[in-house]
Amino acid sequence: MDVIVIGGGLMGTAASFFLARRGVKVTLIERGRVGSGATIASFGNVRRTGRYLPQLPLAHRSRALWGEAERMLGRDVEFRATGHLRLVFDETGRADMRRFIEAARAWDFEPEEIGQNELRARFPGIGPDAIGASFAEKDGNGNPRLICPAFAAAAQKLGARILEEQEVLEVARTARGFSVTTSAGRHGADILLNTAGAWGAKLAARFGETVPIEARGPQMGVTEPLPYRIAPVVGMWAAGRPNGYLRQVERGNIVFGGGAERTHVDLDRTRYAKADPARLPGQLAALLPLVPALANVSVIRTWSGVEGYVADNLPVMGASATTPGLYHAFGFCGHGFQLGPGVGDVMAELIATGKTDTPIGDFDIARFKGEDAAPIAG
Amino acid sequence: MSERVVIVGAGPAGIRAAEVLTQAGLRPTVVDEGMRCGGQIYRRPPEGFTRTAEKLYGFEAEKAQALHASFGRMLAEERLAYCPQSSVLSVAENGLQVLTAAGLHHLAFDRLIIATGATERVAPVEGWESAGVYGLGAMQIALKSQGVALGRRIVLAGSGPLLTLVAAQLLDAGADVATVLDTSSLATQMRGLPLMLARPGLVARGMAMRARLGRRYLAGVRLDRIETSRDGVEAIAWSHRGTSHRTKCDAVGLGWHLRSETQLAGLAGADFRYDDTFAQWLPQADSMGRAGDRLYLAGDGLRLLGADGAQITGRLAASACLKDMGLPFPDMRADLRRMQRLDRFAAGLSRAFPWPAEAVRRLPDEAVVCRCESVTAGALREAVDAGASEANRAKSLSRVGMGRCQGRYCQLAGAEIVAARAGLAVAAVRRLRDQAPVRPAPIGALSSALDPTPAKSPSDVAS
Numbered sequence: 001m002d003v004i005v006i007g008g009g010l011m012g013t014a015a016s017f018f019l020a021r022r023g024v025k026v027t028l029i030e031r032g033r034v035g036s037g038a039t040i041a042s043f044g045n046v047r048r049t050g051r052y053l054p055q056l057p058l059a060h061r062s063r064a065l066w067g068e069a070e071r072m073l074g075r076d077v078e079f080r081a082t083g084h085l086r087l088v089f090d091e092t093g094r095a096d097m098r099r100f101i102e103a104a105r106a107w108d109f110e111p112e113e114i115g116q117n118e119l120r121a122r123f124p125g126i127g128p129d130a131i132g133a134s135f136a137e138k139d140g141n142g143n144p145r146l147i148c149p150a151f152a153a154a155a156q157k158l159g160a161r162i163l164e165e166q167e168v169l170e171v172a173r174t175a176r177g178f179s180v181t182t183s184a185g186r187h188g189a190d191i192l193l194n195t196a197g198a199w200g201a202k203l204a205a206r207f208g209e210t211v212p213i214e215a216r217g218p219q220m221g222v223t224e225p226l227p228y229r230i231a232p233v234v235g236m237w238a239a240g241r242p243n244g245y246l247r248q249v250e251r252g253n254i255v256f257g258g259g260a261e262r263t264h265v266d267l268d269r270t271r272y273a274k275a276d277p278a279r280l281p282g283q284l285a286a287l288l289p290l291v292p293a294l295a296n297v298s299v300i301r302t303w304s305g306v307e308g309y310v311a312d313n314l315p316v317m318g319a320s321a322t323t324p325g326l327y328h329a330f331g332f333c334g335h336g337f338q339l340g341p342g343v344g345d346v347m348a349e350l351i352a353t354g355k356t357d358t359p360i361g362d363f364d365i366a367r368f369k370g371e372d373a374a375p376i377a378g
Numbered sequence: 379m380s381e382r383v384v385i386v387g388a389g390p391a392g393i394r395a396a397e398v399l400t401q402a403g404l405r406p407t408v409v410d411e412g413m414r415c416g417g418q419i420y421r422r423p424p425e426g427f428t429r430t431a432e433k434l435y436g437f438e439a440e441k442a443q444a445l446h447a448s449f450g451r452m453l454a455e456e457r458l459a460y461c462p463q464s465s466v467l468s469v470a471e472n473g474l475q476v477l478t479a480a481g482l483h484h485l486a487f488d489r490l491i492i493a494t495g496a497t498e499r500v501a502p503v504e505g506w507e508s509a510g511v512y513g514l515g516a517m518q519i520a521l522k523s524q525g526v527a528l529g530r531r532i533v534l535a536g537s538g539p540l541l542t543l544v545a546a547q548l549l550d551a552g553a554d555v556a557t558v559l560d561t562s563s564l565a566t567q568m569r570g571l572p573l574m575l576a577r578p579g580l581v582a583r584g585m586a587m588r589a590r591l592g593r594r595y596l597a598g599v600r601l602d603r604i605e606t607s608r609d610g611v612e613a614i615a616w617s618h619r620g621t622s623h624r625t626k627c628d629a630v631g632l633g634w635h636l637r638s639e640t641q642l643a644g645l646a647g648a649d650f651r652y653d654d655t656f657a658q659w660l661p662q663a664d665s666m667g668r669a670g671d672r673l674y675l676a677g678d679g680l681r682l683l684g685a686d687g688a689q690i691t692g693r694l695a696a697s698a699c700l701k702d703m704g705l706p707f708p709d710m711r712a713d714l715r716r717m718q719r720l721d722r723f724a725a726g727l728s729r730a731f732p733w734p735a736e737a738v739r740r741l742p743d744e745a746v747v748c749r750c751e752s753v754t755a756g757a758l759r760e761a762v763d764a765g766a767s768e769a770n771r772a773k774s775l776s777r778v779g780m781g782r783c784q785g786r787y788c789q790l791a792g793a794e795i796v797a798a799r800a801g802l803a804v805a806a807v808r809r810l811r812d813q814a815p816v817r818p819a820p821i822g823a824l825s826s827a828l829d830p831t832p833a834k835s836p837s838d839v840a841s
Contacts, residue, residue: 033771040774145774149765224782224818251751277468277475277814281482284825295822300782301813 001025003351004180004189006168006203008034010042010336011329012195013151013162014344017073020158022352027161027187028152029168029180032271035148038197041220041273041305042144042337043245043257045233047084049111049136050100051335052314054362056107061358062342066142069341073150074157078143078249083232084111085123087130087290093237097134111136126234127290134237141233141247144337151344171206177325191351193327198267198308200316200330207323210368212311213331216262217273217304219283223297225252234290242286254294259286262334265306275302309333317343317363319350327351328365380404381703384474384485386466386642387493389417390685391677391692393449395491398696400457402705407459407485409466409476415449417495417677418515419685421522422446434522436547437583441685461485468814469646477819482827489672489703491695492643493688496678498540498633499658501734502791504745505604506632507752510611513787514633518544527553529629533614535559535601537731538635539584545594546587557625558591559616561634562731563598570730576722600737604630635731636682641784644812646673652805655725656682657733658790659809665714666698667691674699682728687720738791739798747795748788750781758792759799767800769793769807782818785810 008030177190198215235245244259260283320326388410498515648661677688700707743756761776779785
């Protein structure tokens with residue numbers, strides 16, 4: 001069996017690695033450089049709190065792989081299980097938090113609830129106006145810049161072909177499977193895996209499958225380095241407030257995101273998303289309640305990337321509903337970073353064995369059957 | 379209502395651009411980081427300082443005073459709006475984000491003239507990350523603005539007109555300049571001479587200044603390392619004609635000619651090409667300085683022609699701006715003719731005082747390349763071996779260029795090391811993408827600003 005993977009983001013590079021590890025012949029085709037679309041603009045949150053509950057088994061599988069990443073990939077991708085702290089600022093937020101904690105138990109996930117005093121004692125300086133928090137101690141963060149090159153290099157070592165800077169021009173069914181023509185040549189394979197992110201719906205459409213998707217760019221930024229004091233990823237039970245989040249890396253910089261609406265990206269006109277400086281002041285105002293001391297710190301860099309948001313805010317994952325041998329894993333709606341290793345592993349399992357024990361039925365592309373092909377509005 | 383023209387930079391280019399626009403009856407806005415107009419070359423000390431223009435600017439005193447006076451008149455007659463001590467952080471939709479002492483402002487414009495000048499071009503030398511190592515430009519600014527010599531016993535090293543000029547100015551001010559180490563050999567300097575003779579007066583003046591340095595000045599030097607302790611610089615080790623030397627000092631000034639300040643132009647949409655003459659990435663513009671839709675560039679940020687060239691390109695950009703607005707514009711043919719001479723001279727300078735590409739490529743693994751993030755040449759080479767043969771990917775994997783300076787002071791050296799390791803031409807390594815903010819932006823000032831386009835709805839839960 002051989003597989004062509006289209007799209008070298010986190011899903012594509014991880015799937016290539018796990019396929020190669022199963023002895024499958026893999027060719028990954030990426031238009032730019034691996035990890036330069038959505039992954040590079042990811043916040044780097046390895047979090048399970050707040051997720052769509054039926055996604056938790058996949059998230060658990062992925063979390064286990066994050067823990068093994070360094071050993072598995074032969075290099076440090078800066079995964080640190082520093083915990084995920086989510087602050088509560090009002091009763092609505094507290095109710096949301098408690099509802100989640102209660103319901104997540106059935107899915108083998110048990111973040112703890114922390115009261116106001118304990119929050120002050122354990123996390124001084126963080127959220128002084130917060131009235132409580134949830135804390136998931138086994139979650140944490142990783143480095144979005146490093147993960148894709150690491151998966152790609154490890155896959156390559158196992159025999160996968162990683163083709164960068166090759167644009168896919170044509171994809172066709174053949175007697176054998178699929179033929180993919182790129183700007184540099186033609187490739188054939190039995191199986192095609194679509195991990196093209198925000199562009200995934202365009203590729204699916206070639207096979208008569210409709211996915212209502214919109215491309216958006218998150219607003220990301222980083223501060224100057226400071227003494228390393230904030231270990232956990234810090235977010236909030238926003239409950240209608242602008243939802244900011246931040247994490248400090250060991251070198252001392254604080255990476256932040258959220259708190260500002262994502263920009264619309266017109267894929268017919270551009271491959272890139274830009275951070276909008278006009279949204280930065282509002283975003284920073286949303287972040288300050290998390291760590292008010294940041295008022296005296298400077299932002300030194302901002303960026304964005306192209307993410308695919310599906311209408312129901314859930315990804316597309318699994319076998320094609322129209323075409324045997326075609327598989328999809330795209331449209332992770334800005335919450336794919338934690339899931340990435342798990343998605344790669346599950347897709348490899350599904351392709352190599354025809355089944356997986358991890359439930360992914362809710363992400364079946366067939367859920368959009370019969371829908372209008374027009375993309376949703378922002 | 380007439381169109382709003384904003385000029386960024388109040389050096390020679392920005393001042394002359396403002397002049398042309400005000401003469402046409404427009405009222406431009408000039409945004410500048412300095413406390414007073416003049417830019418770097420004609421930088422003025424704070425009010426009340428008593429060093430004379432002759433002392434500050436030497437032969438250039440008259441030109442400096444003329445520019446200052448012109449700007450002063452426009453200001454007094456209220457023919458322009460002036461925002462001193464203001465940093466442009468980024469270009470937002472039809473406006474600039476400007477950080478002033480009072481906070482963040484959104485400055486809307488219809489046309490933008492960018493005249494952000496240049497800094498000294500610094501190449502890494504082992505030990506350059508230590509306290510006590512300065513850019514030549516920084517040393518000159520401290521002297522010009524505050525009358526301060528940075529260091530009790532100073533060594534200047536690098537190459538280019540600034541090396542000789544700063545040495546002479548420090549000596550005039552009574553500083554102890556131990557030695558002046560030029561990495562360009564006399565033979566190399568002679569190769570630039572024919573083109574430099576396009577401006578014979580400047581050549582003669584440079585030679586006279588050089589003569590005053592006497593035996594302090596040495597050409598064709600190899601810089602081996604800056605020796606440091608916890609207290610800063612102790613000495614600089616260097617070689618000349620096969621012999622090793624060590625000069626004790628407590629300050630080193632480094633610089634290899636200049637580096638255009640282009641980040642804002644990049645954010646405003648300018649395209650770039652690698653310029654072999656200047657050995658750096660420069661924005662592309664037509665002969666008048668048009669670099670994009672309603673975007674004009676002038677001065678050393680366009681290309682390195684010095685103060686005289688900046689005055690001309692400032693006028694050209696403003697003239698193009700007027701023409702594009704359908705307004706009467708001054709005849710620029712004489713200026714365009716003078717530009718040819720300045721371009722020849724600039725090419726000669728670059729040839730005579732080249733960027734030390736080979737020395738950078740040979741840096742030992744333990745030498746720091748990116749000072750902001752403390753990344754060594756060895757770590758960068760490892761990133762290249764891990765697949766990073768392109769500047770942005772190398773930044774991503776190694777962090778070279780990720781710090782406060784946004785790659786201003788390490789991009790060129792980093793590209794040489796990547797190119798050498800990957801076996802590529804330096805242009806093939808490409809340019810770092812520009813990322814806002816241009817200057818570190820204090821969160822408190824930004825978040826308290828009246829946000830012109832606040833988030834319309836709470837963002838979704840994804841993170």
